[in-house]
Amino acid sequence: MVSVLDSGGMRPDARAWFEHRTTSATSLAEIDVPALLSAKRRGGHRVSVVLPARDEEATVGVLVRDLVDRWVTAVPLVDEVVVIDSNSSDRTAEVARAAGAEVVAAADVLPSHGDRPGKGEALWKSLAATTGDLIVFMDSDLLGDVSHYVPGLLTPLLTDARVDYVKGCYTRPLSIDGEHRPAGGGRVTELTARPLLNALWPELAGFVQPLGGEYAGRRSALEQVPFVSSYGVEVGLLIDLLQVCGLSGLAQVDLGTRTHSHQSDQALGTMAGQIVNTLLARAERGRHGRRLEPGGLLTQFSHDGERFVPMSTAVAVDQRPPMATVAEYALLREAGEGVVG
Ligand SMILES: O=c1ccn([C@@H]2O[C@H](COP(=O)(O)OP(=O)(O)O)[C@@H](O)[C@H]2O)c(=O)[nH]1
Numbered sequence: 001m002v003s004v005l006d007s008g009g010m011r012p013d014a015r016a017w018f019e020h021r022t023t024s025a026t027s028l029a030e031i032d033v034p035a036l037l038s039a040k041r042r043g044g045h046r047v048s049v050v051l052p053a054r055d056e057e058a059t060v061g062v063l064v065r066d067l068v069d070r071w072v073t074a075v076p077l078v079d080e081v082v083v084i085d086s087n088s089s090d091r092t093a094e095v096a097r098a099a100g101a102e103v104v105a106a107a108d109v110l111p112s113h114g115d116r117p118g119k120g121e122a123l124w125k126s127l128a129a130t131t132g133d134l135i136v137f138m139d140s141d142l143l144g145d146v147s148h149y150v151p152g153l154l155t156p157l158l159t160d161a162r163v164d165y166v167k168g169c170y171t172r173p174l175s176i177d178g179e180h181r182p183a184g185g186g187r188v189t190e191l192t193a194r195p196l197l198n199a200l201w202p203e204l205a206g207f208v209q210p211l212g213g214e215y216a217g218r219r220s221a222l223e224q225v226p227f228v229s230s231y232g233v234e235v236g237l238l239i240d241l242l243q244v245c246g247l248s249g250l251a252q253v254d255l256g257t258r259t260h261s262h263q264s265d266q267a268l269g270t271m272a273g274q275i276v277n278t279l280l281a282r283a284e285r286g287r288h289g290r291r292l293e294p295g296g297l298l299t300q301f302s303h304d305g306e307r308f309v310p311m312s313t314a315v316a317v318d319q320r321p322p323m324a325t326v327a328e329y330a331l332l333r334e335a336g337e338g339v340v341g
């Protein structure tokens with residue numbers, strides 16, 4: 001079906017989705033927590049919160065403590081808080097454990113499948129290290145009050161059986177070198193991911209923060225899709241879950257503002273390379289029918305005072321298979337376990 005662009009620049013399906021599938025949970029005042037608890041009990045749900053963490057000793061403890069105190073102990077909305085230690089070189093694991101999280105080293109999960117670097121690798125392994133049928137993912141470097149994030153993300157999953165995957169969206173201030181700007185964060189989103197997604201998957205144009213690190217889904221959907229091992233994981237999940245769940249199975253929640261620690265431009269350049277190659281690997285044919293051959297290298301340049309120096313980084317799209325196809329995972333699930341092993 002050829003969709004005529006409406007005045008808003010989004011295709012009618014994307015605009016309809018944006019208008020009907022975007023809800024607001026910008027503070028706890030907007031969330032009916034007792035209703036969520038009732039829905040959780042009625043549905044017999046178990047909720048896991050996963051925090052992928054690489055060298056996050058400065059922030060992971062506060063996040064975990066608030067999650068555990070507020071949503072495990074005081075209000076039993078969450079059943080387990082699991083930090084996936086992604087080859088940290090600092091005290092991330094100790095700090096997270098002391099704050100009340102179950103901490104699992106990514107390398108210790110499904111060891112027969114080896115250990116790869118990357119955020120997506122940590123998230124893929126989290127499926128085998130958790131037991132909830134609903135899983136919430138949060139970055140471990142978030143700053144400020146994020147206590148409403150988990151109930152906000154769970155609301156569509158607990159109140160609408162048609163929804164399988166929910167992404168948070170937010171404004172994104174940017175604080176770098178002591179300068180604080182109310183906007184400007186999400187640099188790879190704005191300069192890379194959004195333009196490419198709009199060009200290749202315009203039905204996803206309604207997602208305000210396609211790269212956002214806070215999202216939640218049903219295990220039954222998450223275990224059906226591959227997880228890109230690098231920073232390509234968010235766009236990979238979005239595109240693959242669109243295929244599995246359909247646009248009507250996806251939703252987004254306005255969580256207000258998101259502040260986090262920021263990486264360097266060069267690090268974001270590598271992230272962008274990983275994201276571009278993830279998207280190209282999924283866009284099997286471009287708009288002109290040319291077969292796209294996603295590369296395996298991204299070349300960036302530094303300057304040594306006399307000349308530009310090329311630096312190439314591998315951005316090949318390594319990914320793990322749908323967890324449902326992993327034999328050991330089925331054994332873990334049959335045993336009702338979500339443990340390292
Ligand atoms: O190899 C990695 C890279 C990142 N992360 C975690 O993934 C989240 C997002 O990563 P980062 O903050 O580096 O990305 P940004 O938010 O700056 O885009 C954070 O909790 C990281 O600790 C991880 O677990 N393993």
Ligand SMILES: O=C(O)[C@@H](COP(=O)(O)O)O[C@H]1O[C@H](CO)[C@@H](O)[C@H](O)[C@H]1O
Nearest residue numbers: 185186187188189211212213231234262
């Ligand atoms: O949205 C973005 O452009 C990047 C970088 O954000 P900033 O420019 O540092 O605010 O941050 C996200 O991208 C990563 C790749 O998808 C996610 O893994 C991160 O959770 C998310 O913060």
